[in-house]
Amino acid sequence: RRLLIDGGPAAHARNIAGKRLSRAPLPVGMVAELTYRCPLSCGRCSNPVEASRREIGTAAWLARLTQARDLGVLQVHFSGGEPVLRPDLPELVAHARGLGMYTNLITSGIGLTARRLSGFDHVQLSVQHAAETAADAIAGLRSHHRKIAAAALVREAGLPLTVNVVLHAGNVDAVEEIAAFAAGLGASRLELAHTQYYGWGLRNRAAIMPTAAQIHHADEAAARVHGRYDMEIVYVRPDHHTGRPKPCMNGWASRQFAIDPSGTVLPCLAAAQLPGPSPEGSLAEIWFDSELFNRFRGTAWMPDPCRGCDLRELDFGGCRCQAFQLTGDAAATDPVCSLSPHHQDLVPAGGPRPAVIPRRYR
Ligand code: SF4
Numbered sequence: 001r002r003l004l005i006d007g008g009p010a011a012h013a014r015n016i017a018g019k020r021l022s023r024a025p026l027p028v029g030m031v032a033e034l035t036y037r038c039p040l041s042c043g044r045c046s047n048p049v050e051a052s053r054r055e056i057g058t059a060a061w062l063a064r065l066t067q068a069r070d071l072g073v074l075q076v077h078f079s080g081g082e083p084v085l086r087p088d089l090p091e092l093v094a095h096a097r098g099l100g101m102y103t104n105l106i107t108s109g110i111g112l113t114a115r116r117l118s119g120f121d122h123v124q125l126s127v128q129h130a131a132e133t134a135a136d137a138i139a140g141l142r143s144h145h146r147k148i149a150a151a152a153l154v155r156e157a158g159l160p161l162t163v164n165v166v167l168h169a170g171n172v173d174a175v176e177e178i179a180a181f182a183a184g185l186g187a188s189r190l191e192l193a194h195t196q197y198y199g200w201g202l203r204n205r206a207a208i209m210p211t212a213a214q215i216h217h218a219d220e221a222a223a224r225v226h227g228r229y230d231m232e233i234v235y236v237r238p239d240h241h242t243g244r245p246k247p248c249m250n251g252w253a254s255r256q257f258a259i260d261p262s263g264t265v266l267p268c269l270a271a272a273q274l275p276g277p278s279p280e281g282s283l284a285e286i287w288f289d290s291e292l293f294n295r296f297r298g299t300a301w302m303p304d305p306c307r308g309c310d311l312r313e314l315d316f317g318g319c320r321c322q323a324f325q326l327t328g329d330a331a332a333t334d335p336v337c338s339l340s341p342h343h344q345d346l347v348p349a350g351g352p353r354p355a356v357i358p359r360r361y362r
């Protein structure tokens with residue numbers, strides 16, 4: 001690919017950003033959230049509850065892709081919502097590919113066709129459950145059989161397939177069945193990730209958060225299926241239960257950024273909720289110079305106990321958006337950390353569950 005020939009991302013950043021290189025790391029990945037529209041209604045969705053319906057057009061996406069490549073970005077993750085709903089997806093993917101970038105499709109599989117797969121290097125297919133009735137109930141649509149067909153399309157195209165299953169109270173007891181199902185789909189990788197409580201997932205937290213006993217059983221089931229199939233299995237334990245925060249985005253504005261459907265450039269998928277103006281300008285200006293991208297970069301912003309903690313370079317104080325959602329202060333230590341002064345305020349799952357509110361955005 002071109003980036004290996006012409007000196008790689010560091011050379012690009014020196015060319016376009018000059019002395020800025022010494023002040024900030026370079027981004028490797030970009031998440032292109034093409035649309036929030038989606039045929040499914042999963043209550044665990046991390047998309048914002050109050051989402052703008054505005055979508056930028058093809059020319060704006062093409063320009064951002066070119067800027068991203070110039071900034072050094074190597075991987076583009078086309079996501080949503082459901083990105084295949086955008087008619088210009090093939091054009092955007094071809095452009096990214098022509099720039100030498102690795103292209104990943106993150107999809108529900110609904111609406112996927114062989115043409116829509118053209119130009120992609122990898123596909124990540126979301127699956128709700130191994131059992132059809134349960135899967136369709138979670139998705140709010142008869143979709144399970146269409147996902148099986150989508151997986152077959154990916155295999156026929158010769159592309160590597162990752163099956164992604166977001167775990168919550170509605171499917172967490174079926175980890176072994178889900179692993180068998182993913183192996184049957186021909187996945188080379190299975191990601192079992194507990195729900196991140198943003199957007200609709202946060203709104204439905206009381207309805208979908210597994211109990212401590214359910215998580216314990218899921219941990220054990222994940223350990224049992226590990227190595228059982230010719231498939232990599234990645235199981236991510238939930239930070240709400242481990243007392244250890246996740247190194248969200250591998251550190252704020254450190255490796256990746258996202259662009260939402262309205263064209264707003266963000267350090268992570270949930271950052272639009274944080275107070276302050278949206279960054280403006282070219283991607284290089286936003287990445288290196290914007291207040292938002294510099295707000296939590298590095299470790300100087302950290303409060304106690306992170307400031308003096310040996311783990312601050314490993315987890316970066318956790319997730320800024322989660323800290324904001326749970327404390328009202330995006331600069332606070334992530335409350336899922338057992339050392340956070342807010343940790344004891346976290347409410348564990350238990351008691352009667354309210355009904356899941358389906359995500360509504362079509
Ligand atoms: Fe991470 Fe901060 Fe907790 Fe230390 S105190 S483990 S740096 S979140």
Ligand code: FES
Nearest residue numbers: 248268319320321
């Ligand atoms: Fe925004 Fe974690 S989702 S920092």
